[in-house]
Amino acid sequence: MTMSVTRELPADAPVVGPDVTLTSLSHEVSNRVLMERAPRWWWVGFGLSFPLFILFVIQLAWLFNYGIGVWGVRIPVAWGFAIAEYVWWIALASGGTIVSALFFLTRSPWRSATNRIAESMLLSAVPCAGMMPIMHLGRPGFFYWLFPYSSVMGVWPQVRSPLWWDFICLICYILMSIFYYYAGILPDLATVRDLAQTRFKKIFYGVLALGWHGSTRQWQNQRITYAIMSAIMAPMVVSVHSVVGLDYAGGLTVGWHSTQFPPYFFFGAVISGTAVIVMLTILVRWGYSLQNVLTEYHLNALAKVVLTGSVMLGFAYVWEAFGPIYGSDVAARTEFLQRMFGFTAPTFWSEKILNVVIPQLLWIPFVRRNQPLLFLICLGIIVGMWQERYTFTISGLANNYIPSYWGVFYPTVWDWAALAGTIGLFLTMFFLFLRFAPIVSIAEVREIIEEEKSK
């Protein structure tokens, strides 16, 4: 810690450490990928994540074998953890895209060092999000019926359904995310290839680098492609997450049928995605000793994004309450009262505290730069966002229009297993990214170093 903890970072604070040079950066980052043995902390993290991934496989097998009945879903609460978690995961992923693509377009300098973490996180979260709706189907084997393909049955998907919009958005988003990641990492893969010592690694990264040799033409194409993709990805992530919101807004369900959901969901994506990136950045800079590359400048900037997200979310929460209370619909009002004081009360209030109240601490510069505190606040946000998704998914269904068919929701052990399992899938994938792909964009940080030098 070289800087004073009491004052705000100066506007011209260095984005990367002063001792980072072009060569040292390449070696430092590539070494993390090329080293023979992974560091102990990596094995510890991977060792904790992998059993959870095994749990993911087990719960998947159990679920597909015995059917959706193993979960706590019921009539009227026909959507439970799976959909809440789908929204949760897709929000985390979307946060990654926002940091990576939106701030690329705004030319925010701090984005360059963190974007790879954001994209790795996004690619780890997207499969978790993608698995949830499939696991949730009554007949998961037939999920492909949502594809618009010319089948012998002559039946096409029903394009009025928000679920179908969602499906199409998700497919596009997953594919685009993979390409986007790949377009960005290509020069770095070539760097790693060049520095690789063993034959296997040379071939492995050589194939992945697609013959990149750093010609001006290649650079030009790569930069243009990347810029165009960013320009597509940034609005796309807004629309993807808004369409997820339409799953709710498009329903004729009490507590769901509201136009506020698309922006509400987007705010949630901003805050939860950034919060995960903060947590992962703290872990990576500590684990890989990249304090010089991932500086406090980055964390400070990310914390401000989290704070912005929190304020936006607070605004959404006010509207969430205003609608049913001001409106004339008895059912909506009763539902909201039940959400606040019924069986969902614990998660309702806890989510408000974790997502809006506690993050206000980030106004204080000290908190923004105190890494353990920042980590805890972000962890709280992740938990709070899960509770938020859970609360409004369940409550609207449970406290519906027909009092005689009001219900409650009890998660089963397999609901929790699905949650823990997807966390395992996420962490396992992320640890593999850490180990086998450059976790900081070498090419982009080099640009920053050049810029700093020229200042």
Place this chain on the structure above:
Amino acid sequence: MSPLNQRARTYWRSLEELAEKPEFATFVEREAPRFRDIVNAFDRRRFLQLMAASMALGGLSACGPEPNPRQLLPYVDIPENVVLGRNRYYASAITQDGYATGVLVSHIAGRPIKVEGNPDHPASLGGASASMQASILTLYDPQRAQLVAAHGQIATWENFVGALHDRRKRLLARKGDGLRILTGAMTSPSLIAQIASVQKQFPGMRWHQWEPLNRDSEHAAAIMGFGKPVDRAFDLRKAERIFGIGSDLISTAPGNLAYARDFAAARRPAETGGTMSRVYAIESTPTLLGAKADHRLAMRPDEIARSLRYVAGLLGAGPQDWTQQESAHATWLKAAAVDLAAHRGATLVHAGREQPVEVHLLADAINDKLGAIGTTLRLIAPVQADSEPQRQSITELADDMASGKVDTLFILGPNPVYDAPADLDFAAKLRHVPFSVCLSLYDDETAVACTWRIPAAHEYERWGDARAFDGTVTIQQPQARPLYGGHSPYEILAILLGSPITDDYTMVRDYWHQRAQQENRGDFDAFWHGSLRVGVVPKTAEPTISAALQSNLAAKLPPTAAPRANGLLALFRADEGNWDGSCANNAWLLEMPRPFTRLTWDNAALIAPSTAEQLGLSTQDVIEIAVGQTKVNAPVFVLPGQAADCVTLPLGWGHTAGGLGAGVGFNAYRLRPSPSEWATPITYVAKTGDKYRLATTQGQDRILGRDLVQEGTLEQLNDSPQSIVKKSKPESLYPEYQYPDRAWAMAIDLNSCIGCQACVIACQAENNVPIVGKDQVLDGRVMHWLRIDRYYSGPADAPDTTFEPVPCMHCENAPCEVVCPVHATVHDHEGLNLMVYNRCVGTRFCSNNCPYKVRRFNFYPYAFERDRPPNSWNPEVSVRDRGVMEKCTYCIQRIRTTQIDAERENRKIRDGEIVTACQQTCPTQAIIFGDKNDRDSAVVKRKATPIDYVLLDDLNTRPRTSYSAVIRNPNPAIEEKQS
């Protein structure tokens, strides 16, 4: 031993050893129970001999005609008018309490599939109850008794016949001393005649009848009041004022289906010109009549008796001093009495079977005074066979068994070990009987305790006859050969008689042949076939008899009982599904939500909210209830509308043997003493501290400010009919769909719905709706396509109860359709909201989006989880697999069948030609289905009434199912309840 034999022995020894292993025995018993005796009886030699013989005979049998004429064969030449794949109806009857209700059993491809009420039968008029609907499941129940057993060891029918022949010789020698026959309440003319023959041959024989839910007090009151045994039959069409006292008139009384129809017909003012009956009810525990009553009071049984004396005194049906006593409800009772008196000749006072003799006498006296006898109430000769009071009869039987006077006992039907009064200790006394035979559908408590147990044939598997509440006889024809080797009581009695004919068909036919000749009924074949076809033997209804009510009844009554000091009373009542316990093994009935509690798979001690508060109890607490020395643990259910200090214990649960019902619920019979069968003081109630999860299907009891149930009064209807229902017509941006051909629609009259649940079970039977079990009900996964919501309004101790049947609304703007991503639920050109099971991927968004919550999801493969024979499913309806959504289809299979018929005959579909399963079974005709585009159709007429509304119309779903508002007819002299 020859070398060959020795060699054979070494070859076969291992198999023999296998056959002797206990696992093999259990395997055989499980897989092929009827072959177990064969396995046991045959040694290797015998087996080989038979094998050789059958090989030889196998060749021979090809040479001659089929030796057994009973062989079932598929059609080779199809008989005329039989079209495979079309259903055919066969009339028969099913009995409860001994009283018959006519049924039509629908057969598809020769298999009985569905039960409907017989429109020609006076007790049904086309309606059917939940238990009648469920009877078809019992027919197929694989857990039914399948084995003849002696002393718990598996035996054969031939063994039994042999033993019975021996027994017969001994009995003949001593003229039948020690011979007893125990049956249920008996109305079967042929069986009564057969028992009479037994009596003749064995003069020492004694015949007992026992029904745990007997009508002894009603009969006793008739003898005291009219001087002779009479049955009361009612005409509710003429009853403008009805006063029910714990009345089972529209729920379980013999003839209840017919009564319910007349009851509802008199309460449909919007369709019948602005008049309707007014109903008063006083009762200790909610009844269906009480729920429909315009004024209802919940009171303890002793209060009921005093209140009724008060009313009788006011009406001059009793001494004047009866009006002097104080009553908390004096205003109410006076107003009711005045109202009754003002409608002389058009009133009916009815007391339920649980009421004591005194109450029945008072009811008769008031009816007599108000001129009801001869108008709304007619007296007929008793339908049931002459019988001494059943309570006395079973007590004497028990005493005789204990003192060794009984050495041969035939129990043909009842289950006294389970349901006889607790203090008789029937089980222990039964052990004194050296030769006891139990003929029962299940290996129940009595069957297990008898020396011989014989599997009984179901009523749909044998010939027989039985009489309805008005005396009308139905000849029961079998709908299938005994599926599990059951036998009929005729067979057993015939063997006892030493008769060469033991075939039930011949015996029933011979009886009627003889009787037809006596009654000069002309050509017997025409009479026989005509009676079978229609399901009713013509001109067998009992004529009205005249009997004068004896004067000075008041003198016969015990003096007015002093108001009871505090203390809890246990009330014993029939369960709405399990009945007296004889329906306890029926999965559909076990999972049927009870009308008031909405409980499935359990009974509970029903306690009033105020009493529960006093005792510090809440629903799901387990309490120990003690009556005398006997204690029973029961879960509590707090029931609004229950009388204070009364704990209702539904009977018919907690079997210890039998089928599915064994071990389900608690057995309230254990607390039920013989002197006071219906109400007995509780020694104490103690909270055990345990909790027991009760599976109810109702989320909230109250309607929470929504317009789901709309109601008004008769006055409002006549003055400003438009003011009763609130309607909103939201605008839509989209053009409306056009339905140029037909537009199917349903109208449900909430005033007519009595909440009996028959439609729920009818729908389950018709549409192959699976049961899910208690755990899954608790998990909110019950599958009923049609449910009856029950809502309370007003104070918790005296609420108004409303029943609201909710099938699929078939919305024109169906919210479910737009959210399905794969087109699995779509609209058809006639406005049906269809479900394409094969296309469903199971997103369940449609269920979330259904504001009415009528969609059901197969979270597990429910249809395949239970042990139900595949041939019992309705082949017209798909059986749904795991992961698929389903819901009410308006019985689309019935619509299509009729459409095809109409097209083939090149005509339009007639109004009323398509009848949904719920509509067909509804005893009160609350449900009407038809074409909305046909201006003359019944459904359009009902929808045109000013009180027609749809649920949640502000959502603009445009449901095709609409409701007629509840119309109450309150007495202005009785003040509105404070809510």
